[in-house]
Amino acid sequence: MKKMIRTVLFVQILSSQLLMLHSAVHSLSASCRGDVSLPCLEVGSDFVSVTWYKQRTHQRKYGILRWSSKDKSTPEFFKSNRSVHYDKDYSLLISAVTPADSGTYECEVGARVGGRNKQKEVKLDVSACVTPAVWTPSVRTPVTPVPNKTSDLCRLQVQELPVLWSAVVYGTVGLAKVVLSIIIVLIIRCVQTKSSKRQQQKW
Template identity: 40%
Template sequence: MVVAAKSNSLQCKSFQKSEALKHRSTYILKTLLQKNLICTHCRLLLVYCATQSHQVIQAGCDEDVSLNCPGVDSIDFLSVTWYKVSPSQKFGIIKKRKRDQAPLMYSYARNVSFGENYSLFLPRVKPQDSGTYLCEIGANVGGQSQYPTVDLTVNVADLSPTNAPTNVMNRTQPIQVQELPILWTTAGYAAVALVKIVLSLISIWVLRISFSRKQQRRRCS
């Protein structure tokens, strides 16, 4: 009887320990899942803000154009670099570190400079200047880098005599800026977030099954 009582006591203690470990592991997994959800929401918010900064600019031939780089006033950045990008390539234009006075010029085939608030100044633009420009704001350690883009379209001037006065008047008109729709980008990242949540839940389920099997093996032994 004494041996049976001791055996039952040991089994109860072992069961209590296993239950405590099970609750602890479940708590840790739930905490990790909550942190993952918070990080996912933060990424979606950053994507939304980055998409809002995408601009489309139309300019006339031989106009002076400044491409703004929004975000330099809101983060602690290390450097700002402008690129002209295409679906397959990225060409460096100009770069400036925050601590440096002079910018670093890449081998870009036209005269450019930094304007106010690290904007890209393009004097007397031509049709070949049309394209997508990327402003890379490199954040310091612990920060979030930003990559706002600008689509520039330079309209070809009409050289016919009857339209010459109209072209001169068009040069004085303000540059048109349009915001692009963000629904498709936000929906894509929302789908990624949903996949991460499903994978986290599957991981919790697999770990709990594995833990239960280990406990059953211990009891049988």
């Protein structure tokens, strides 16, 4: 009988000392190359540690950073290829996120013996990165001018036209002078003839 009582008491004490697990799930979406702060649970003063994990396949997870109750101001970073920071209220700050950062993160608050452990899962979904289109000026092939016989002929005619025009002008002016001289001579002769006739009539 005493052995049974001792066994029951041992089981009760052991069950009261076992850490109870409390979990919560939170979903969060983020834009590519943005900064994201993953919130943890409310952490009281009576805790052993606060640890951030990222879950992998097959229920495996790896540590990111951890606060200890002995040093609550500065966390301990685990070895990781991803550079992260810590934010206020034990939040996990990830800068310039990419789709590779998508996944399930877990904040675990370890309680003292007889206390109650707490866990919070944060599912992060990062949108695809879109590379902005860069305008590049098209390279234009230089156009080789094709010789145009018609245009060359027109240029030749334009160059020869002043010479021909000058000859016509000078010829016309010269002819006009000759004609004008003949007319003047005829007028003078006509005047002289009339004056001689008048003198003869007087005599």
